[in-house]
Amino acid sequence: xQSSLSDPVPLESLREAGIPAPQRGLFIGLAAVVLLAPFLxxxxxxxxxxxxxxxxxAFNLLLGYVGLLSFGHAAxxxxxxxxxxxxxxxxxxxxxxxxxxxxxxxxxxxxxxxALAIRRQGIYFAMITLALAQMVYFFxxxxxxxxxxxxxxxxxxxxxxxxxxLANDTILYYVVAVIFMAGFLFxxxxxxxxxxxxxxxxxxxxxxxxxxxxxxxxxxxVVFVLSAALSGLAGATKAIVFQLASLTDVxxxxxxxxxxxxxxGGVGTIIGPFVGALILVGMTNDLASFGAxxxxxxxxxxxACVLLFRHGIVGVLSAWLKRPL
Amino acid sequence: xxxAYVQVAMSMFGISTNAxxxxxxxxxxxxxxxxxxxxxxxxxxxxxxxxxxAHGALYMTGAFVAWMLxxxxxxxxxYALVIAPVAVGLLGIILERTMIRHLYRLDHLYGLLLTxxxxxxxxxxxRNRYGVxxxxxxxPKQLAGGWNVGFMYLPIYRAWVIAASLVVCLVTWFLIDxxxxxxxxxxxxxxxRLVGAFGINVPRLITLTYGFGVALxxxxxxxxxxxxxxxPIMGANLIIVVFAVVVIGGMGSILGSIVTGFGLGLIEGxxxxxxxxxxxxxxxxxxxxxxxxxxxxxxxxxx
Numbered sequence: 270x271q272s273s274l275s276d277p278v279p280l281e282s283l284r285e286a287g288i289p290a291p292q293r294g295l296f297i298g299l300a301a302v303v304l305l306a307p308f309l310x311x312x313x314x315x316x317x318x319x320x321x322x323x324x325x326x327a328f329n330l331l332l333g334y335v336g337l338l339s340f341g342h343a344a345x346x347x348x349x350x351x352x353x354x355x356x357x358x359x360x361x362x363x364x365x366x367x368x369x370x371x372x373x374x375x376x377x378x379x380x381x382x383x384a385l386a387i388r389r390q391g392i393y394f395a396m397i398t399l400a401l402a403q404m405v406y407f408f409x410x411x412x413x414x415x416x417x418x419x420x421x422x423x424x425x426x427x428x429x430x431x432x433x434x435l436a437n438d439t440i441l442y443y444v445v446a447v448i449f450m451a452g453f454l455f456x457x458x459x460x461x462x463x464x465x466x467x468x469x470x471x472x473x474x475x476x477x478x479x480x481x482x483x484x485x486x487x488x489x490x491v492v493f494v495l496s497a498a499l500s501g502l503a504g505a506t507k508a509i510v511f512q513l514a515s516l517t518d519v520x521x522x523x524x525x526x527x528x529x530x531x532x533x534g535g536v537g538t539i540i541g542p543f544v545g546a547l548i549l550v551g552m553t554n555d556l557a558s559f560g561a562x563x564x565x566x567x568x569x570x571x572x573a574c575v576l577l578f579r580h581g582i583v584g585v586l587s588a589w590l591k592r593p594l
Numbered sequence: 595x596x597x598a599y600v601q602v603a604m605s606m607f608g609i610s611t612n613a614x615x616x617x618x619x620x621x622x623x624x625x626x627x628x629x630x631x632x633x634x635x636x637x638x639x640x641x642x643x644x645x646x647x648a649h650g651a652l653y654m655t656g657a658f659v660a661w662m663l664x665x666x667x668x669x670x671x672x673y674a675l676v677i678a679p680v681a682v683g684l685l686g687i688i689l690e691r692t693m694i695r696h697l698y699r700l701d702h703l704y705g706l707l708l709t710x711x712x713x714x715x716x717x718x719x720x721r722n723r724y725g726v727x728x729x730x731x732x733x734p735k736q737l738a739g740g741w742n743v744g745f746m747y748l749p750i751y752r753a754w755v756i757a758a759s760l761v762v763c764l765v766t767w768f769l770i771d772x773x774x775x776x777x778x779x780x781x782x783x784x785x786x787r788l789v790g791a792f793g794i795n796v797p798r799l800i801t802l803t804y805g806f807g808v809a810l811x812x813x814x815x816x817x818x819x820x821x822x823x824x825x826p827i828m829g830a831n832l833i834i835v836v837f838a839v840v841v842i843g844g845m846g847s848i849l850g851s852i853v854t855g856f857g858l859g860l861i862e863g864x865x866x867x868x869x870x871x872x873x874x875x876x877x878x879x880x881x882x883x884x885x886x887x888x889x890x891x892x893x894x895x896x897x
Contacts, residue, residue, distance in 0.1 A: 338703045385882050388889040392645045392702050393841060397885065400838040403831075404878035411871060521834065525710060532707065564718030571711025575704050576693060 292539070295594060299453075299540060303446050312438040313510075318550045319449040320507040325530040325542030326456050327499030332528075333537030334460050335492055336472035340395045341382065341402030342500050342527050345375040347519025348405060349501030354421040354514035355414055364427045364435060364509050368448075371505025372498050378405070379497020380490070387489045390475075402524060409519045420515030424508055441510065448506055452499050457539060459495065468492055500527075529567060532574045535581025538594055544583050614867050615746035621863015622856065623752055623821065626759035627653075629855025630814040631836045633763055634807040636845040637770070640783040641803045644694065644705025645840075650833025651713040652808045654826060656682050656815025658720060661731055661824045671734035674816050682812030683805040690804040695797070713830070720826035728823030755817045762813060763852045770848055779803065838881040844894020854892060 306315040324346055331337045349371030356367040386397045409415045416422070426435040435441045459465050470478045471485050479485050508514040517523065526549060534545025549567075556563045574581070580588065587594040631649055638646050659681050660674035669677070689712060697704045733751045740749040770776040782789040782796050790796045815829075822828055843854030858877050866873040884892065 338706070340706075385885050388885050389841070392639075392706060395703065395706055396645065396837040396841055397881070399834055400841065400878050400881055403834045403838075404875045407874040411874075521830075525714070528707065528710075561718045561721035564714050564721065566718075568711045568714030568716075568718060571714060572693065572708060575708040575711065576696060579700075579704070 295540065299543070300450065303450065307439055307442045312442040314554065316442055316445045316510045318547050319445050320503050320510065321530060321550055322543040322546035323449050323452045324500050324503035325527050325534070325546045326453055327496045327503065328527045329531045329536065329542045330456050330459065330499070331492060331496040332531060334465060334472065335468045335489060337489065338395045339398040340524050341398030343519050343521060343523035344382070344402035344405040345379055345497040345500040346504035346523060347409065348378055349375040349504035350508040350514040350518045351409065351415050351421065353505035354424040354508040357427055357509060358421060358424045363431050364429055368502065368505040368509060371508070372501040375501020375504070376494050376498035379494045383490045383493030383497070387486055387493065399521065399524065403521060406519050406521070409516060418516065420513060422513055424512040424514065426509055426512060445506055445510060448502065452502055456499065529571055533570065533581055535584035538581065538583040538587060540594055541581050541583035545581065612746050617863045617867045618860060619752055621859045621866070622756050623859070624862060625856040625859015626756050627814050627818060627832065628836055628839045628859055629763050629852045630759050630810055631832070632839045632843065632851045632855050633766055633848065634810040635836065635840055636848065636851050638804055638807040639845050641779065641800050642694070642705070643702050644697065644709065646807065647706055647709035647833065648712040648716065649808065649811050650829030651716040652682050652686065653811040653815040653832065654720065654829035655716060656812025657819040657824045657828065659812065660816045660819045661729055664731070675813070678816045679809035679812040683809035686808035687801055687805040690801050694804065717826050717830060724826060726825065726827055728825040730823050731819040733820040751820060755821065758817060759814070762810065766810070767848045767852065835877055838877050842881050842884045842891060844891025847893040850893025
């Protein structure tokens with residue numbers, strides 16, 4: 270019996286048995302943390318965590334609930350970031366429209382990449398998404414509108430709906446918090462819908478899902494597009510927050526980072542990606558002055574997670590508390 | 595096709611034959627590296643069922659071992675060509691014994707993630723020590739200079755790289771397809787438990803296979819050192835292209851990997867001449883097209 274990558278805790282059987290009681294405590298706790306965060310840490314840091322937490326949650330939707338490992342999510346995050354920055358800066362669009370346009374573009378890229386990548390499974394799926402994302406990287410490097418090595422700088426934060434000035438960090442923080450919570454609840458809803466149950470069936474036994482009459486590839490494509498769009502939402506928001514879109518966002522290391530966040534937090538858990546994003550963003554902030562050591566440490570964490578700690582922090586916690594988190 | 599004919603055709607595109615053959619040669623060299631690396635990936639995948647993400651990092655390590663041998667111990671290119679693959683092969687054996695072997699009974703994706711982590715560690719360590727600007731490695735004097743072959747100037751070292759890679763590829767193919775050891779290897783790929791029941795030490799076979807696969811990568815790294823400067827990030831971008839090569843070729847056939855590698859290198863070289871903007875992406879586009887027409891790769895087996 271092979272242990273599946275996205276089957277973190279033996280608990281899974283409990284969850285399927287109908288226990289997904291509305292995890293109110295969890296959500297209230299998370300909402301409280303998100304609401305109070307700007308009083309505890311720098312709003313900029315908190316916004317960075319939320320953007321990456323949304324990105325990791327979108328990635329986890331694919332890996333944790335369908336078992337598809339994408340190594341190319343930087344393409345969605347990065348391209349949305351470019352589009353959103355370009356729309357806000359060059360076209361002067363309001364931030365919500367800029368973010369929305371980035372999200373839509375990512376969904377479209379996701380549609381194309383998804384249609385190609387789901388033609389293969391497992392390891393090939395990972396390699397194909399990585400290669401396609403590398404193509405997007407070279408595209409971003411060459412095409413003029415992305416600003417090449419400089420990226421798109423000094424993106425105006427603008428006024429939300431043309432009214433609310435986002436120059437204030439605290440106001441912007443709550444806008445980002447709303448975007449994050451909306452994305453997060455949407456993912457929760459998808460996972461616990463009948464659609465989400467089919468996804469889990471595909472993850473557990475694709476052949477059987479096919480024989481039961483499910484159009485497996487259509488499910489995979491839809492969830493791939495959803496994941497791409499939500500990653501785009503995160504990237505587009507990030508561009509407005511940091512007023513910058515750069516090659517870093519679209520480089521393969523970004524795809525690696527989002528995998529690592531999900532892995533640290535716990536693949537297939539609800540708040541794992543949030544916890545992982547918090548840890549990784551905190552870690553890279555603290556270690557920023559150490560240069561390439563950050564890469565070494567990330568690599569070590571990867572190795573440690575895979576060899577010793579496959580369920581991630583939330584996965585372990587959830588097994589310990591005997592309830593899905 | 596006669597040379598005069600080629601010249602006429604070229605002048606129609608406004609491209610000098612020297613530039614064309616120069617790029618084709620560079621393309622063949624890239625193709626040689628694609629072939630050697632994808633061959634190693636395929637051999638490792640066949641037996642271990644993991645995709646070795648650290649392959650690019652170990653290729654880079656091979657180049658660095660050559661550089662270190664020269665600069666710290668004064669041992670030149672020919673020593674490096676033997677010592678670097680052995681050293682990296684031993685490193686691979688250590689990695690397999692201490693870490694990778696714990697993953698065989700898990701989802702294959704864990705192997706990809708573990709070796710990705712290993713690649714980050716190796717590259718980060720070299721970047722800390724040597725920066726990213728790249729270190730020069732001089733072409734050995736026996737292979738310096740070039741020949742005038744009529745239609746172009748052929749640097750001897752480049753001819754050597756292509757010849758050496760081709761020989762290594764064909765020797766590997768011969769070993770796997772036509773020797774007793776290779777037959778054990780193929781049998782263990784099909785059914786490791788049955789082969790084990792015949793008294794063959796399969797775990798050792800797996801370890802040696804991994805060591806051999808990464809030694810191939812290091813050999814390519816040494817070959818690459820005088821052409822590209824020795825650089826901690828030289829492996830990272832290459833491995834992603836090699837993944838695309840593997841998807842295009844499929845990992846079912848050794849000769850298929852070799853042909854695909856060289857062929858795609860040539861196509862990349864041609865693109866550099868006729869449409870340079872697409873040179874860095876052409877292999878990925880081909881991958882997308884192959885996925886549409888023949889999802890399991892040109893030489894892959896369905897299922």
